[in-house]
Amino acid sequence: MEDFLNRGLAQTTLHPLNIEVSHARGAYIHLKDGSQILDFISGIGVSTFGHHHPEIVAALHQQIDDHLHVMVYGEARQKSQDLAAQSLLAYLPDTLDAVYFVNSGAEAIDGALKLARRITGRQKFMAMEGGYHGNTFGALSISSNRSRRAPFEPLLQGVSFIPFNDEQALEAIDTSYAAVIAETVQGDAGIRIPTATWLQKLRHRCNQTGALLILDEIQCGVGRTGKPFAFEHFGIEPDILCLGKALGGGMPLGAFVAAKQHMRQLAHDPDLGHITTFGGHPVACASSAVAMALMKKLDWDAIERRGAHMEETLIQQDGVQAVRRLGYFIAVDMESADAVHFCVEHARKNGLLIFYFLSTPHAFRIAPSLLITDAEIDHGLNVLNQALDAWSKRRALGS
Ligand SMILES: Cc1ncc(COP(=O)(O)O)c(C=O)c1O
Incomplete structure (x- = not known):
């Protein structure tokens, strides 16, 4: 197949999947060649309510009929923005x-970092080892993978890293920090789930020092971990919450959420202190409002039951060394990057999409739609088991 650059498109990887999409419905992506792939990764956590959900699509049609962009974000009152904000806030403290x-x-992260500096008058940020927050300069500066940062330095000054889920390390947070930023559950690090004690101590340390707590739930939020927002598992609340991916119901939308009296500071000194032309695009907001409403109807017990079933099935397979899971946020550790590559390719050729982590090469990810059925899960596990078996056989033959 022709590569992306030959079609005039920037190429983000030298090893693209290169599948040609025709359409996507529910848990399946249908390809131009007439085949279909069961989507076990939801576009890296975006299609959390499946593909082409009829209620989302109906809201999109309605919004397109009403209006597209009318004016820069924050100037004109737009019904879809009001609705999206209210539907989201209904879940939050x-x-x-x-x-x-x-x-x-990444834009939500950059906004949150600016807001934290603005509120505290401080400059420094404490971030977590293993953290991934995106690829703008601000987001990259607080992401810990050195090889991804190094070619683009110098980045933001005043950023330090401490180990994730390490109570002792919290002592490094002091009154010089504007904010501490952490993914509530780390995604790119291979689904690292912290203890409630650690997160509660982190919250306490932030309270003691006046550093704001920014939680990045761009990947782990919006139902992914089996609750609307991941911080609900741990008995804490952030000062600023960053969201993206599934928030838009398949449309591009991010958000940072904070207290009104803090957020107000972005509007003055200077005027329009943080501004974006397309932020809160009405079409993305129309989609998001429906996605938030869909989250209300989810059967969380069934999601936990299915998640546990996937975990129990996978851990019994040859070649699987560990499974980490919260809700439908799953990492499967194998012995090597080669083993992962073999299984991802084998599964894809047999109609199942699983995928890599950027910074954790010996593991693959599973993050299906929250609306996936028992039968679809079992079909996916079946294909995956065949891939794992094929890897074990290949290893046994030493080839
Ligand atoms: C935890 C986390 N934060 C931030 C981002 C960046 O989001 P975006 O790619 O929309 O800029 C990602 C993307 O994968 C992510 O997983």
Whole structure:
């Protein structure tokens, strides 16, 4: 197949999947060649309510009929933005009562970092080893993978890293920090789930030092971990919450959420202190409002039961060394990057999409739609088991 550059498109990887998409419905992506692939990764956590959900699509049609972009974010009152904000805030604690919509996850992170500096008057940020927050300069600066940062340095000054889920390390947070930023559950590090004690101590340390707690739930939020937002598992609340991916119901939408009295500071000194042309695009917001409403109807017990079933099935397979899971946020460790590559390719050729982590090469990810059925899960596990078996046989033959 022709590569992307030959079609005039920037190429982000030298090893693209290169599948040609025709259409996508529910848990399946249908390809131009007439085949279909069961989507076990939801576009890296985006298609959380499946592909082409009829209620989302109906809202999109309606919004397109009403209006597209009318004016820069924050100037004109638009029904879809109001609705998207209210539908999101209904899930969040009273202290998080203002949403700033942006276009992507990394943009939500950059906005949150600026807000933290603005509120505290401090400059430094504490971030976590293993953390991934995106690829704009701000988001890259607080992401820990050195090989991804090095070619683009110098990045933001005043960023330090501590080990994730390490209680002792919290002592390094002091009154010089504007904010501490962590994914509530680390994604790119291979689904690292912290203890509630650690997160509670992190919250306490932030309270003691006046550093704001920014939680990045761009990947682990919006139902992915089996609750609407991952921090609900741990008995803490952030000062700023960053969202993206599934928030838009398949449309590009990010957000950072904070207290009204804090968010207000972005509007003055200077005027329009943080601004984006397309943030909160009405079409993306129309889609998001429906996605948030769909989250209300989810059967969380069934999601946990199915998640546990996937975990129990996978851990019994030859070649699987560990499974880490919260809800439908799953990492499967294998012995090597080669083993992972073999299984991802084998599964894809047999109609199942699983995928890599950027920074954790010996593991693959599973993050299906929250609306996937028992039968679809069992079909996916079946294909996956065949891939794992094929890897074990290949290893036994030493080839
Ligand atoms: C935890 C986390 N934060 C931030 C981002 C960046 O989001 P985006 O790619 O929309 O900029 C990602 C993307 O994978 C992510 O997983």
